[in-house]
Amino acid sequence: MTWHNDQVSAKETEKIISIARECLAIEGDFVELGCYKGDTSLLIAEVLRDFGSNPVENLVEKSAKKLWIYDSFEGLPEKGKEDESEIGRDFRKGELMVGKKEVKARFLRAGLPVPIIKKAWFSELTGEDLPEKIAFAFLDGDLYGSIRDSLRLVEDRMNAGGVIMVHDYTNEALPGVAKAVDEWMASKDYKLMRYESLAVIVIK
Known part of the structure; x- marks a missing residue:
């Protein structure tokens, strides 16, 4: 199933999958x-479900894969100076707010396993809030x-060959994303x- 996503394009969706x-x-x-509304989360959950139902020879054990999602569920935080853009005025504090219960309900309606959901600002999280090993990370802050805090959180837990994908890397309305990634x-x-x-970072 392809989930409608008003933040991620169809081509980007194909690449994420x-x-x-x-x-x-x-x-x-x-x-x-x-995770916002959970659109991308649902796509990733489907990938994991299909893998669990039809494990492929030479892949890691299906039981080892879980999905963890993180969000403030309070919308965007305050912008910093790195985020200032004349065409990004709509991205204000509190924008893009969706509740945790709403996201969880979407998984239940879709018949997909509910992921591990953690409500927090990324600056409040520590490495202990993340899985010990990460194969795939999608960052959409x-x-x-x-984005700076997200990269800090996942970097020491990424396995060799794993991938970090960062959304909005070339979005001129959100210049802070590219600045955080480039730094x-x-x-x-x-x-x-x-x-x-998308910025696609392959871990060595």
Whole structure:
């Protein structure tokens, strides 16, 4: 099933699904930081469900894969100076707010396993709030501080061969996303590819 998503394009959706499937071969769980309505979360959950129903030879055990999602469920935080953009005025504090119960209800209606859902600002999370090993991370925090904190949280738990995908990397309305990614990548020896507005980082 293809879930309608008003924040992620159809082409981006195809890429997310494709890379998530490739990461099934990597040991570790899947995480999403910034779930909004849960549209992308549902897509990722379907990938994991299909894998669990039809395990492929030479892939890691199906029981090892879980989905963890994180969100403030209070909308966007306050912007920083890195996020200022003339065309990004609509992204104000409190925008894009959806409740945790609403997201959970969507999984129940879809007949998909409810993921591990954690309500918090990303700056409040520590490594202990994340799975020990991560194979696939989708970061959609929209603002500089949220992406910076998300990268800090996942970096030490990513397995070799795993992928970090960052949404809005080329979105001129949200310049803080690219700034946070570029600063983080400056000290890393990872490969970064671009696809639509996605930054795709392959962990060595």
